[in-house]
Amino acid sequence: MEKKSIKEIVLELEPEAEVRSEQPFTVWVPPYRIPLLAPRLRDDEALAFDFLVCMTGVDEGETLDVVYLLRSTRHGHEMVLRTGTSDRENPELPSVVEVWATANLNEREVYDFLGIRFINHPDMRRLFLRNDWVGYPLRKDYNADPAVNPVPLESEETVDVAPMYEAHVEGDNVDIEEKENVVFGDEEYVVNIGPQHPATHGVLRFRVQLDGEIVRKVDVNCGYIHRGIEKMTESLTYPQTLALTDRLDYLSAHQNRHALCMCIEEALGLEVSDRVKYIRTIMDELTRIASHLLFWSTFCMDLGALTAFFYGFRDREKILDMFEESCGGRLIMNYNTIGGVMQDISPNLAHRIKTFVKYLPPMLKEYHDVFTGNIIARQRMQGIGVLDYDAAVSNGVTGPSGRASGWSCDVRKKHPYGVYDRVEFDEVIRHDGDVWGRYMVRMDEILQSLRILEQLVDNIPQGEWQAKTKPVIKLPEGSWYRSVEASRGEFGVYIESRGEKYPYRMKFRSPGLPLISVVDPLARGGKIADLIAVGGSLDYVVPDIDR
Amino acid sequence: MFDFSVVTEWVDEGLRSWLPEGWVLPVEFFLIGLCLLVAYAIIALVLILYERKVCAAFQCRLGPNRVGPWGVTQSVADMLKMLTKELIKINHVDRFLFNLAPFIVIISSVLAFGCIPFAKGLEIIDFNVGVFFLLAVSSIGIVGVLLAGWSSNNKYSLIGAMRSGAQMISYELSIGLTILTMVVFSGSMQLSTIVESQAEGWFIFRAHVPAVIAFVIYLIAGTAETNRGPFDLPEADSELTAGYHTEYSGMHFGFFYLAEYLNMFVVASVAATLFLGGWMPLHIPGWDAFNAAMDWIPSIFWFIGKVAVLIFVIMWFKWTFPRLRIDQLLRLEWKYLLPINLLNLLLMVVVVVFGLHF
Secondary structure (H helix, E strand, C coil), rough: CCCCHHHHHHHHHHHCCEECCCCCCCEEEEEEHHHHHHHHHHHHHCCCCCCCHHHHHECCCCCEEEEHHHHHCCCCCCEEEEEECCCCCCCCCEEECCCCHHHHHHHHHHHHHHHCEEEECCCCCCCCCCCCCCCCCCCCCCCCCCCCCCCCCCCCCCCEEEEEEEEEECCCEEEEEEEEECCCCCCCEEEEEECCHHCCCCCCCCEEEEEEEEEEEEEEEECCCCCCCHHHCCCCCCCHHHHHHHHHHHHHHHHHHHHHHHHHHHHHCCCCCCCHHHHHHHHHHHHHHHHHHHHHHHHHCCCCCHHHHHHHHHHHCCCCCCCCHCCCCCCCCCEEEECCCCCCCCCCCHHHHHHHHHHHHHHHHHHHHHHHCCHHHHHCCCCCCCCCCCHHHHHCCCHHHCCCCCCCCCHHHHHCCCCCCCCCCCCCCCCCCCCCHHHHHHHHHHHHHHHHHHHCCCCCCCCCCCCCCCCCCCCCEEEEEEEEEEEECCCCCCCEECCCCCCCEEEEEECCHHHHHHHHHHHHHCCCHHHHHHHHHCCCCHHHHHC | CCCHHHHHHHHHHHHHHHHCCHHHHHHHHHHHHHHHHHHHHHHHHHHHHHHHHHHHCCCCCCCCCCCCHHCCCHHHHHHHHHHCCCCCCCCCCHHHHHHHHHHHHHHHHHHHHHCCCCCCCCCCCCCCCCCHHHHHHHCHHHHHHHHHHHCCCHHHHHHHCCCCCCCCHHHHHHHHHCCCCCCHHHHCCHHHHHHCCCCCCCHHHHCCHHHHHHHHHHHHHHHHHHHCCCCCCCHHHHHHHHHCCCCCCCHHHHHHHHHHHHHHHHHHHHHHHHCCCCCCCCCCCCCCCHHHHHHCCCCHHHHHHHHHHHHHHHHHHHHHHCCCHHHHHHHHHHHHHHHHHHHHHHHHHHHHCCCCCC
16 A cells, blocks of 8 residues: 555545654644544554554653554554643643553553643553652753652652543543542452562563452552663663663563664664664564573473473573674673674584584474473463454554464564564464464464574674764764564664764654553453463563663 | 381380380380471471472472572571571560461471381381371361461561461361261271281272372362462462561561471371372382382382372472462362262262272
């Protein structure tokens, strides 16, 4: 479908829309039109924007804007929808939770950082910061004086009521009413899973309402490892921002950094050499294998199979050794740079990869013998935590978890980057949608990654491994979004630049945030053990959620 | 074969000649209690090391190998550490029950430990309803677990204790029924008699099919009874952190830890006694030379060997299988093990009545 026709349809649907840019197609819509337009964008046959990829709040100075990046899973086209309010005292925008479920946590994040209240959002609590935090950090006039927000000496009180702002429209008169939604009643048996808990794989806190062994409701509390990376990037030069991406999802370090580098390179119009593309693709796939091996280990451990943990780590170690040899780091590699990579790969790498590609398949067979085939393991996985296709798309659950629900969402196939368009591999898709499906997708993806490595390793072209860049990198004015297929889903970088050497706004679309938003629907009605299995199968990484 | 009653009678006579009449029994009680506790502690330490080594072997590791040759004194060092650790006082717990719980657990396990016939003439508690007594005292432990979970004032502990209650009461049935099956076969509830009557062949061979079924069920139920993987739901570390003993520290935690290992030992010993002849060497009727050769190996080694093999099997379960979910656990017991067990008991009665055994 041509971009032009999208423009025509959108303008037909919404005459008040103001086209800001053609590439990518961007429209600005006044906020009060959003509740009407959003469902139409999703339901229109020709548009079918059913996937809210990324939702970013931006302080434009005059106005507080929200940027929705929409994509159609059916047609594959994208558009950007912008809206904003000039009221900086009481900014209010309509919520799109009803249309795209992934907006739930994203709008809470925008509220947290920009103070925009979303009308008709059922749960307007802060997502990352403490409830008593003063100010909204991503506003440009935010007062970062430590005296305003001193280091708290007392624990945060848990608030069990969530504010909600409901709009009542009577003619031209809009009346905003503040309501309170009860998260957990006083009589409920609420157990904290986390923030310090072996099964949350980091400092994430689930508040779980239990009825005996049965989970009735899960409330996700994030922010325990929030470092304000998006805020920090606003005062760092572009090369400096690179170091922070490795620390988001530390198991997708190469891929995250790849996304940011690609985004900056695209904005600069910088072309990297084929050698760099090959190296980056190889590193991405090694990272994916390492991450999936770690998934297997920790997931088995969550289900009580303790021996499996060591098997997975034993094999992951071999990949970390390769990283160490080429990049110098084992977990946080800091390898990709704008225009290339830090240093050339080790001459030993190709040999090591070839050995590894031969070594791993028999090991995978052993994994399947030890764990996958076990009757207890199967009963723990099959039919548990079923995520259907529509819920996966609406919640934006990408990556292996989305593909287990039958959603073909592999960025490597949809928007090839690196050298993924030159290699043969299958996008692993299953239709079970349960824990078993998510598990098997990851196990099969390891084989596909090995296939990619096998094709690439002998064909790395000669060339320079670092393109020449200016000493001070300034991006032209504009906004860019680039995404890669990280180990646990689509990792995207949205940069808004005003032509300076610092980004005006840099937003990371983390694959982890949508993953935890589906924990509640998946775990409800199951047992405590199922909650652990669901959490393990989603394979979230907490620093990626909190950023 | 060496008979340990020679030693015990020698000590008894010696004491009687040295001490006044009224003192002999109390001193003997004291000595026996002391020996029992020392054996208890030593066996627990050995088991902990054994488990760590077995687990390491399964996980492609070496296990403890720094403290002493092959790490043999590692668990001694661990015990000293545990003994010197502080018992942390926790607010809002029911202090009396909280402190009582580990003692109930350990007392139950020591009492059960005392019933075991270790070797020829080395039985401490041995009377005509020995099996019944063993079952009764080993079930007291669950009271301690429930109390620990309840008094800790911790939600994880409570869930762990509830799971433990459901699990142990359920699997107690299977244990009881398998033991009953073997009691039907042996015709006695006295442990020493049961062992003696296996001189012509271990029960698992003589009572063939029903005994093998009972043995397998006993091993499953016994693993569940000791809260070990894959039935370690009460302390499922990835779900409930540590279950019912989350809040315990120092030696109170140590008691739970010791009791867990000793319960495993007790379960393996009972299995060895009922099915594999206890300390009785392997005898095949008619092969007199072979039997004499077997008799040459001291009975205590037979017993320890059998128990070690069984414990290895139980550890094998733990380090291989993933954990069950609570409903699967209860379904396994009530829908599969219990009916099979009842039918098996019937089968055993038929076998005994019609004399279909060897």
